[in-house]
Amino acid sequence: MDDTAILKSYKITQPELLGKGAQSRTYDYTDHEVVRIIDKTSIELTQRLKNFYDKVNSKAHVSFSLPKILEIKEFGEQIAVIEKKLIGQRADRLIARLDVNDKQIALQNYINALLEIKNIEFDSEIYGELLIENRKPITADSWVGFLKSSVQFSYQRSLKDFEVDLPDHKAILDKYLQELENYEFKDHDHLVHGDYYFENIFMTNDMKVSALFDFSALTVYGDWRMDLGGAIDWMNQYEFIDTKDYEFTRDYLKEKLGNSVSEQDLRLYKIFYSFRFSDCKQDDPKIYQWSINHLNNYLQT
Incomplete structure (x- = not known):
């Protein structure tokens, strides 16, 4: 227009x-x-x-x-x-042109800023979606209740595509719902950005995060680890992030948080996002294939 x-x-x-x-x-x-x-x-x-x-x-x-x-x-x-006005430039554009040492500084700051989100004081009587526009938000009295309801909603929305591209879709859903039921969630009363990746943050030339924006339909109240589960795995989609960069970031996260974030935490939220983004076969085939690959692999783990 x-x-x-x-x-x-x-x-x-x-x-x-x-x-x-x-x-x-x-x-x-x-x-x-x-x-x-x-x-x-x-x-x-x-x-x-x-x-x-x-x-x-x-x-x-x-x-x-x-x-x-x-x-x-x-x-x-x-x-x-x-x-x-927010100061800085998109992180993906900055990081793409950095040398190895500066890139590592930027990746550390990328993680540090993500971990700061839980310092935003935000109270809610329910868990779940905060900024939905075109439908009733998915919420629940418990965090695991929200996760289960959201995944089942996404599953039904993507079922026709799953029937073509994901033959074991029902077994994958059942396995995930059972894992959610059995998992003990902790420290899950925080604001979650929901879409934390390089395009939604600004950095200054000294590689510091200067702004976080684009809170959206993915923003929820719940477990702060959800942002990690999406942000860490999605790094693999960038051409300027190689295996060494990814492993460096994972090692830094482990050094920073120790046992407060487990591999199971990261996997659970990676699979959550795989269901959540599975409705975009026509609009974004790349993200759709990312979702299908993770869901297929999940059944084998």
């Missing part, structure tokens, strides 16, 4: 596009603000997102910045928001 009229209302006559998502564009505005124009969303969701950011910013004991929505305006079918 054409953003010209909206930008002119903010007296932006020579727009500088800073970023572009599937349904939004972000433009430079002032020294401390940006304008983001969003298509096909609701004022209610945008206000809910603003309230969410206000809540996390009020008790965010972290070393990096978080998004903050300052103003919301409707323009027909589009919504414009004024947001705090």
